[in-house]
Amino acid sequence: MPLKLRHFSPSCLSLRAVTDFLLLGHHSVPSRSSIMCNRFVGTWKLVSSENFEDYMKALGVGLATRKLGNLAKPTVIISMKGDIITIRTESTFKNTEISFKLGHEFEETTADNRKTKTTITLDRGALNQVQKWDGKETTIKRKLVDGKMVVECKMKGVVCTRIYEKA
Numbered sequence: 001m002p003l004k005l006r007h008f009s010p011s012c013l014s015l016r017a018v019t020d021f022l023l024l025g026h027h028s029v030p031s032r033s034s035i036m037c038n039r040f041v042g043t044w045k046l047v048s049s050e051n052f053e054d055y056m057k058a059l060g061v062g063l064a065t066r067k068l069g070n071l072a073k074p075t076v077i078i079s080m081k082g083d084i085i086t087i088r089t090e091s092t093f094k095n096t097e098i099s100f101k102l103g104h105e106f107e108e109t110t111a112d113n114r115k116t117k118t119t120i121t122l123d124r125g126a127l128n129q130v131q132k133w134d135g136k137e138t139t140i141k142r143k144l145v146d147g148k149m150v151v152e153c154k155m156k157g158v159v160c161t162r163i164y165e166k167a
Helices: 015-024 032-038 052-059 063-071
Strands: 042-050 075-081 084-090 096-100 106-109 115-123 126-133 136-145 148-155 158-166
Touching: 032 075, 032 115, 052 063, 052 148, 052 158, 096 106, 096 115
Parallel strands: none
Antiparallel strands: 042 075, 042 158, 075 084, 084 096, 106 115, 115 126, 126 136, 136 148, 148 158
């Protein structure tokens, strides 16, 4: 029986998704969110940062930690296993790792040691992270633009933009 891919747009399928479809059969067709998240998978190095110290200050991060954080040039490693996404951030300052399912709240300890209730969703091709703690809230939006990962962090009207290139 021939395979029918008529429900899929070729532009939204990654080679990995097509390979999985062919190897695993039609019962294991990856979801659209899985296909979209796959685009983020890889190792990313920070190449530019704008307004990060002001963002950390808005979060309530102390001066010494802000200075260290501002000097760090983190590498972000994003991986997927099934419907679990892992984001590992490595720097000379601190390493952190979160693993989660899209749309499911989880507890996160941030690089600056905040204990947050975090939810990450996928909307219009962007990973949207909301961290809540002590009546406060910040958002971190990751999107792909021209092959780069653009990370926009917002807190109390302060906007920080950090750009990563694939390593």
